[in-house]
Structure formats: structure tokens, C-alpha cells
Amino acid sequence: MKGVDRRIFCTDLTDRSAIFGGAKELEKLLRERAEAGAKLIFAVTACVPGIIGDDVEGVCARVSSETGAEIIPVLTDGIMNGGATQGRDIAYAAICRLVDMSVRPEENTVNLIGYAEEPDRGFRKADECMKLIGGLGLNINCRFLHENTADEVRMLKKGGINLMYRSSLACRKEAGCLEKLTGIPFYPDAMPVGIRQTEEWIEGFGSFMKVPEERRKALSAEFRKEFDELSGKYRDALAGSTCLIYVVTTSEIGWLMEILGVLGMKAVGICCPTENRWSMVDRRSVEGLGVPVEYDVDFDRLREKISSEKPDCLIGSSIMISRAEIPHIYISRPLPGVAGGFEFAKRLVRMAQVSRL
Known part of the structure; x- marks a missing residue:
């Protein structure tokens, strides 16, 4: 393969x-x-x-x-x-x-499900998956499916639990399918993005894997230090500017709100084109943000929002944003850790400079 x-x-x-x-x-x-x-x-x-x-x-x-x-x-x-x-x-x-069903799980060993190498070099360098897993004293057995050999698949059960590399319905379905076929359970929370998710994941998954508390705290402190240092580099770089967010799902924008907070950019609204199980809409994830949220927003409605809110730029995960007549930037969920969010921050600042926001 x-x-x-x-x-x-x-x-x-x-x-x-x-x-x-x-x-x-x-x-x-x-x-x-x-x-x-x-x-x-x-x-x-x-x-x-x-x-x-x-x-x-x-x-x-x-x-x-x-x-x-x-x-x-x-x-x-x-x-x-x-x-x-x-x-x-x-x-x-x-x-x-x-898969060799007779293979026994090895201690402190996991599989990564839904792993795919990021084609963008900048975001690929920001992948902190190994830092998260290795920092807890764990090893990766198999990245399923990513250019695996037949022997790697045969030894899949050396991993005692499957970790979802990405947060998506497809990845969750894949993990459930593998659990049914091989008996390997999967951890319910995907690899984290952003500082809040990262700290919660380290504590939650670390406790689940019986990682000593001092090791969990040390790893969280390491990521918090990284976040604070990167925040200092971009603090208020876009203060006073505004954006409208147009994303396929509201379940994975916590990291984005963190980055906008660091940059000093205000979100005037969050729009989603659909609200169904496939888009994994999560109303709870945007409660308390103080940002109005609207669902089932087609492009005509999006243009109305742009006209009424007059944002400086449009940030979105839908290809429809390319039709917008204001500066816009496409986003996707960064790779695990905190560095990926700041790679996006760097690009957003660069776009703002070019567009003279």
C-alpha cells in the first residue's frame, strides 16, 4: 500500500x-x-x-x-x-x-486514525501531534491509513487505543468502523487544536492513559508557554479591524476565536451554510462568545450580511467566500497543538497588510 x-x-x-x-x-x-x-x-x-x-x-x-x-x-x-x-x-x-487478531496491545502505544500529511509546508511544520503524544510518554504504532505497509496493518492491534487525528464525521465513522472490525476502542475526543482544547485534552487523555499528574501538568505548561510567546509576537496586530466568519461547522472554531482575540480583531458575526449532522453543528461551542450566530446562510444572505455589517474581511471554510468582493481568507482546521493557529495568524496579518485593512 x-x-x-x-x-x-x-x-x-x-x-x-x-x-x-x-x-x-x-x-x-x-x-x-x-x-x-x-x-x-x-x-x-x-x-x-x-x-x-x-x-x-x-x-x-x-x-x-x-x-x-x-x-x-x-x-x-x-x-x-x-x-x-x-x-x-x-x-x-x-x-x-x-489485521492479526492474535496480537496483544503494547503498553503506552496508540494508533492515529485519519492521519494525512498536510501538503502545505507551513502548516505541516506546525503539526504538534508528536509533541502531544510523545510528551505524555506514549508511542505511535500505526498511522492508519497513511502509506501503510501490509505488515503495519497486520500489527494494528499493537496499539491499545485509536486516536482521531482530525475532528470530522468521516474520521469518527472510520474510528467506529475499526472498533467494530478489530475491537480496538477509540478515544472520543479528536487531537486538540488551540490552547484551551490542548490543555483539556492533555488532562483528559493523560488521565485516561494513567499518565502521572506531574507529567500532564508539565506538558500543559510547555504548551501554555508556547502559546504566550507566540501571542506576544502577534498581540493586537489587527486591533480595531473586524471580520465576518463563514464556516461549515461551528464545532471547531474555538481556536479561531482565540487567535482573533490575540490579534485584537473583532468578529461581527458567525454564519453557517447548513445545520445538519454532517456539518457537526454544535451550538454550545459558540454560546457565550458574544457573537451573533446565524445558520442556513446561502451566498445571497451572506452578501446581505457583508453589506449590513461592513466587516473589513471575510474568514471562511467554504469555497463560496472566493465570490466575496471584500478581502477574504480561507481556513481549515489546523493540525494538532497551538502552532497551527498562529501560522494562520501570520497569514491573516499578511493579507491585512497587502489589503491595507
């Missing part, structure tokens, strides 16, 4: 195959890959094999028995097996067939 982008091969079914069946093409390709030295092959179906009823499982079993390669069918054709959401679950189930 490592370097999977260079290890994807296709049967390239033709119109004739779609009429008379594509089993021959599949068998030919599987044998070619096995003869080339592949020890593990996932045969993932698209729509056509599902429509015409190809016996993918039978072909995989036959070629596997004759070549010795481990071939796992992943029936995600979208015809008999549902859509993208079901396909994701089917893929996890297929991958988890590799």
Missing part, C-alpha cells in the same frame, strides 16, 4: 467486455501482477463488473490459490453495494482482513 499511486492497475474494460463479461481481463491482470512479484493485491470493483455480474470473488480465489499471492476482493461497484459511504466501509472491512 505504500506509494499506492504508483501501484494502481486497471483492467481497462472495453464495450465488448461490458457485454460478454470482464472476468478474463481481471484474471489476466491479476496473474501479471502476481508474476511480477506482488504478494498482496486488492481487487477493487467499479460499476461495470457490478452491472454485468462478474464473479470477482471467484476469480480472485482461483488466482490466489494458483499463484500464492494474497488477493482480497473489494466489492465497491456502487450497484449492489451502495454508494460512496458504504464503499468506504467495505474498503475498511477488506483492509482489516489483514
Whole structure:
């Protein structure tokens, strides 16, 4: 699975195959890959094999028995097996067939679920995940799924608990799916972002893992010191300016409000395009902020808000902000820790300087 982008091969079914069946093409390709030295092959179906009823499982079993390669069918054709959401679950189930269920958890060892390397170099350098986990005296067994080898997946149960790297419904669903398939429980709170979340997570997860109190306090103090030092660098850099926030979810903006407080920038409103379970709206997370919140805000309503509130800039996690006629900056949830929030602060200050807010 490592370097999977260079290890994807296709049967390239033709119109004739779609009429008379594509089993021959599949068998030919599987044998070619096995003869080339592949020890593990996932045969993932698209729509056509599902429509015409190809016996993918039978072909995989036959070629596997004759070549010795481990071939796992992943029936995600979208015809008999549902859509993208079901396909994701089917893929996890297929991958988890590799997990050695006899492996015992190692002490102070965890898995990271939903990990993906940040493509932005600045934010990638601000990832403090290892500082958080290592600071509690814990080790990471597997970053699932991130360019894993088959052996890394087989040893997944060395991690006694799964940690969600990101806070999203998809990541939470993945963690729940893995718990059902492998028996590895997941910690309910995702890796933290911002100083308040970080301090609470260190205390909560540290206590859960029976990390000594003095170690938990020392790590919290280290992050608090980092936050205070970075705050000093950006304190009141945008004092007197205002912004309107347009985010997909209100459940993950605590870190943003912390950064705006440091910068001295006032939020005149928080808007969300939808309010449903997929956007993970959390009204409690914005209570007490003193900032008006409005849900189900489409772009026309957003323009009305911009016209009435007259903010200096728009901060948002929806691509619709690119249509705004005022300075705007896109945000996503920073990586774990406190440094990622200040990477955003640096970019917001730079935008303000260019836009002469």
C-alpha cells in the first residue's frame, strides 16, 4: 500500500467486455501482477463488473490459490453495494482482513486514525501531534491509513487505543468502523487544536492513559508557554479591524476565536451554510462568545450580511467566500497543538497588510 499511486492497475474494460463479461481481463491482470512479484493485491470493483455480474470473488480465489499471492476482493461497484459511504466501509472491512487478531496491545502505544500529511509546508511544520503524544510518554504504532505497509496493518492491534487525528464525521465513522472490525476502542475526543482544547485534552487523555499528574501538568505548561510567546509576537496586530466568519461547522472554531482575540480583531458575526449532522453543528461551542450566530446562510444572505455589517474581511471554510468582493481568507482546521493557529495568524496579518485593512 505504500506509494499506492504508483501501484494502481486497471483492467481497462472495453464495450465488448461490458457485454460478454470482464472476468478474463481481471484474471489476466491479476496473474501479471502476481508474476511480477506482488504478494498482496486488492481487487477493487467499479460499476461495470457490478452491472454485468462478474464473479470477482471467484476469480480472485482461483488466482490466489494458483499463484500464492494474497488477493482480497473489494466489492465497491456502487450497484449492489451502495454508494460512496458504504464503499468506504467495505474498503475498511477488506483492509482489516489483514489485521492479526492474535496480537496483544503494547503498553503506552496508540494508533492515529485519519492521519494525512498536510501538503502545505507551513502548516505541516506546525503539526504538534508528536509533541502531544510523545510528551505524555506514549508511542505511535500505526498511522492508519497513511502509506501503510501490509505488515503495519497486520500489527494494528499493537496499539491499545485509536486516536482521531482530525475532528470530522468521516474520521469518527472510520474510528467506529475499526472498533467494530478489530475491537480496538477509540478515544472520543479528536487531537486538540488551540490552547484551551490542548490543555483539556492533555488532562483528559493523560488521565485516561494513567499518565502521572506531574507529567500532564508539565506538558500543559510547555504548551501554555508556547502559546504566550507566540501571542506576544502577534498581540493586537489587527486591533480595531473586524471580520465576518463563514464556516461549515461551528464545532471547531474555538481556536479561531482565540487567535482573533490575540490579534485584537473583532468578529461581527458567525454564519453557517447548513445545520445538519454532517456539518457537526454544535451550538454550545459558540454560546457565550458574544457573537451573533446565524445558520442556513446561502451566498445571497451572506452578501446581505457583508453589506449590513461592513466587516473589513471575510474568514471562511467554504469555497463560496472566493465570490466575496471584500478581502477574504480561507481556513481549515489546523493540525494538532497551538502552532497551527498562529501560522494562520501570520497569514491573516499578511493579507491585512497587502489589503491595507
